[in-house]
Amino acid sequence: MKKWKAVLTALLATGMLTGCLGNGGGSTLNSESSRIYVTEEGTFQTATVESYVQQDYYNGDELKTFLEEAVSQYNGANGQNQVTLDSCTLDNGTAKMMFHYASPDALIGFTTQYEDKENQVESIAVDKLSEVYGQSESEGVTFIKADGKKADQKAVSKRGESQTVVVTSANPVTIQTQGRILFVSDNVVIKDSHTVQTTKGKSYIIFK
Template identity: 60%
Template sequence: MKKRKAVLAAVIAAGMLTGCLGRSGSNALNAESSRIFVTGDGVLQTATVETYAEKDYYNAEELKAYLEEAALAYNKAHGEGAVTLDSCSMEKGTARMIFNYKSGDDLSGFAYEYEDKDNQVDSISVHAFSEILGQSEAEGISFLKASDGKPAEKKELSHREQSHAVVVESKHPVTIQTEGKLLFVSDNVVIKDQNTVQTAEGKSYIIFK
């Protein structure tokens, strides 16, 4: 187990993800950079993106096996289907790998266990906004409108109670992309585009269609 983890960590750190492909198919995840992708149905994915030098080389089939073994080892400890390798590829000096997760706990656990530092969070969960609106108010959270960055009024928030909410806690900033268009974010979140944010250290709220 320790040997497998060490090899995988070394591969990721070196960016030697060499041309292995998992299942094909399209989704809304933008894997141009490392990030967590969240859908309104609670589907969670991570993309880990690394650069590599031409001198770095790793057998594609062996690498694919390492990644699948990492997922298998995690699943043996945490339940079948907790994490699956979606795809991995290498092109023009950039390597990408995408994993799917059964729950936020699995994403957090796998990212920490296999040292995916770009996507490490203490917790991540997806809710109906109505479920956590009262909680956010009790915590004194101030929301900004994603459209213009201005403070959101309580009435505006209440009209969007059926929207989706991501609640994230982390020790450092992470990038999160939502399936639907952003509506509101807590005032410690940086908006990158209409679907993407960078969270802050601590607890962040992200509301989307």
């Protein structure tokens, strides 16, 4: 346990472990690469996918115990059930860890405290487009359609009941939505019908 904890903590802290973006899109959480997953109900999960050099002493049960302790310590300090470990596996040089969060603050706090660099954001929220469209207009945001073409602002404004992720980050993050992506701000890279990669700063992702 101590050996694995030291290795995992050291690698996460120095950013030596990185998850590459997986192929294909879908409405269920893709655990092939690190990402933030946003449901139609506005709840959050993360997948942290890391590569490591295989050694005989790396053990999935020890990883699970370490992560459960990390979750327990975070919840003890911030309130029960703020973070839940959904699953974790070690297989063929790849560690996969899935978490569920009770709130945006829990996601931000946990990923920051445990230095999950792939999923760290400064702020994240999900609202109806009607609640944030005026804000985007005042900021001069230009939207593009899922096909990458510039969107007509009137067409965007008519989708007021659609869910909108508003996220600010210092580094690019991958975000997957349960619903199909309709529009994104023009600083967002569309990877597939459910997945985008943000850039530094504030981004908008509107989904069905």
